[in-house]
Amino acid sequence: MTASLPPMPSAAVWKLSGAQVINRLRLVTGLILFTYVLTHFSNHLLGLVSLDLMQAKQGDFMGFWWSKPGTYTLLGAVLIHLGLAYWALYRRRSLRLKRWEAMQLLTGALIPYMLIEHVITTRVAFELYDLQDSYTYVLWMLFGGEKQALQAATLVFAWLHGCIGLHYWLRLNPWYDRVKPWLFALAILMPTLVLISFFQTGREVMVMMRDPAWQAQTIAxxxxxPPDKAAHLIALRDGIRWGMLGLLALVFFARYARNLIEARQQQVRVHYHGGKAVAVPKGRTLLEISRMNNIPHASVCGGRGRCSTCRVRVGQGAEHLPPPDANEARVLARISAPPGVRLACQVRPDCDLEIAPLLPAQAMPHDGFAKPEQTHGVEMEIAVLFADLRGFTTLSEQKLPFDVVFILNRYFAEMGEAIGAAGGAVTQFSGDGVMALFGYEREDPTYAAQSALKAARRMAERLEALNQDFSHDLDAPLRMGIGIHQGLAIVGEMGHGRATGLTAIGDTVNTASRLEGLSKEFHAQLVVSEQVLARAGIGLEGAARHSIVPRGRTVPLEIFALARALDLPLLR
Incomplete structure (x- = not known):
């Protein structure tokens, strides 16, 4: 798949695009509305203590929203958020949604319809007719009929809608996984306590209303x-509800009309890598084209141009595409995307294209995190380390499965920490073996070599400490063989699905693995090539020197074998 590529935008193009403005507005208005719901719920929680406390503190929680700036902010957020939702629904060429998208869309459509009566009979009635919409009034109006169930459902829907939006916004941040369990617990606990408070205070009000004197005083x-004003409020409620239904119907009618017009226009063919090709009218994004034709396609953020997981490599036809706008260019730059890679949710082809999705359909949020350029596949000089436990097969036959797994996990943890502390990255745990790369994050051969040697020494130290811990559990101490070689290798993320990870391939990797195998033959804990020592700037005068010819090569390779990796000189 080769083609001339559209130029990336210059720095002058890095400004807010129309799509970016819409995304920002949707996010900001959503956060405003969620903040309102959160303050409202926080006030409700005081009902668990008493109705009087909940009423007394209402001004502290809701004072800003009652003010003119707060009122205009809230009203503007509602109108903009709702309008953008209708616009997003119109813009979608396909209604094939993920479950979370469908849930967010459904709750978003129901909340205004369900909530409008509550708004009309409280805030609007206060503004128009000076109604005193205290908690006592609200609870009295809601309890004793089907309205209490409707209000409870509205509370849950509003909270659920906001939490879905927050989750799929925050999950694109690397730190989110650390706090997600706490936020999930809060997301469950908050509406549960609010509903308990709602029903508890509601029953309390209904009991007090049985006292005729208290009821008369409270209602006054x-x-x-009066009835005519109440009828006006009901008419206003019904009018707004019909207006929302009419607007929703208008959106679907506009979608239908647009689809009819587009169906008569010239179609484009999209060829997927692997042989499948589909013909669709112009105007649809590549992500929508995939969904409409039941082609699995990753999209963690739901096609909002934020996560990058829908990215594709464009082949034939790439030269006819317009360059990425500012939003798409920023996301591509964040992941260090190579030329020819585009976001499927942002590209609307008007010519035949050949594409290849770069991530599996089950891609996770971390697949969209910022990554170094090396993850996309580069050839560079690195140091590669292989390590393997000696005689562990025999040991595993003498131990219970639980003990074997426990010992291996301790070993992997110790070796992984030693490698990480030295600046390396473990790329593979296989059986009782470990593979690690050094120097892939920066092109510094000296740093790579020294880091690998530091790791070997630290691994030997950790193994000795581990043997002390297991001295009463093992008949013989654990033994390890390490091989280190340095040279050019192809580095990148390879694999499929969740088994994708950073690794390296090439002669350098094969040779490092071979050196690890030779450590057993030479009765050495460490076998290291001369290239590594030369790059690190150290010598091993006391080590046994050997010359081997690696498989597939004719030039001998000079190597050094150390009985103990702890005999390596200390490196700063």
Whole structure:
């Protein structure tokens, strides 16, 4: 798949695009609305203590929202968020949604319809007719009929809608996994406690209303509007509900009309790597084309141009595509995407294209995190380390499966920490073996060699400490063989699905693995090539020197064997 590529945008193009403005507005208005719900719920929680406390502290929690700036902020957020939702629904060429997208869309459509009566009979009635919409009034109006169930469902839907939005926004951050369990617990606990408070205070009000004197005094303090004014509020409620339904119907009608028009236009063919090709009208994004044709395609953020997991490599036809806009270019730059890679959710082809999705359909949020350029596949000089436990097969036959797994996990943990502390990255745990790379994050051969040797020494130290811990459990101490070689290798993320990870391939890797195998033959804990020592700037005068010819090569390789990796000189 080769083609001339559209130029990447210059620095002058790095400004807010239309799609980016819409995404920002959706996010900001959503956060405003969620903040309102959170403050409202926080006030509700005081009902677990008493109705009087909940009422007394209402001004502390809701004071800003009652003010003119707060009112205009809230009203603007509602209108903009709702309008953008209708616009997003219209813009979608396909309604094939993931479960979370469908749930967010459904709750978002129901919340305004369900909530409008509550808004009309409280805030609007206060503004128009000076109704005193205290908690006592609200609970009295809601309890005793089907309205209490409707209000409870509205509370849950509003909270669920906001939590879904927050989750799929925050999950694109590397730190989110660390706090997710706490946020999930809060997401469950908050509405549960609010509903308990709601029903507890509601029953309390209904019990007090049985006292005729208290009921008369309370209703008088509410300043209920007369019947004609109440009828006006009901008419206003019904009018807004019909208006929302009409607007929703208009959106679907506009979608239908647009689809009819586009169906008569010239179609484009999208060829997927692997042989499948589909013909679709112009105007659809590559992600929508995949969904409409039941072609699995990753999209963690739901096609909002944030996660990069829908990215594709474009072949034939790439030269006819417009360059990425500012939003797409920023996301591609974040992941160090090579030329020819585009976001499927942002590209609307108007010509035939050949594409290859770069991630499996089950891609996770971390697949969209910022990554170094090396993960996409580069040839560079690195140091490669292989390590293997000696005689562990025999040991495993003498131990219970639980003991074998426990010992291996301790060994892997110790070796992994030693490698990481030296600046390396473990790329593979296989059987009782370990593979690690050094120097792939920066092109510094000296750093790579010294880091690998530091790791070997630290691994030997950790193994001795581990043998002390297991001295009463093992008949003989654990023994290890290490091989280290340095040279050019191809580095990148390889694999499939969740088994994808950083690794390296090439002669250098094969030779390092061979040196690890020779450590057993030479009765050595460490076998290291001359290239590594030369790059590190050290010599091993007391080590046994050997000359081997690696498989597939004709030039001998000079290597050194050390009985103990602890005999390596200390490196700073």
């Amino acid at each position: 303090a509410m300043k209920l509007p």
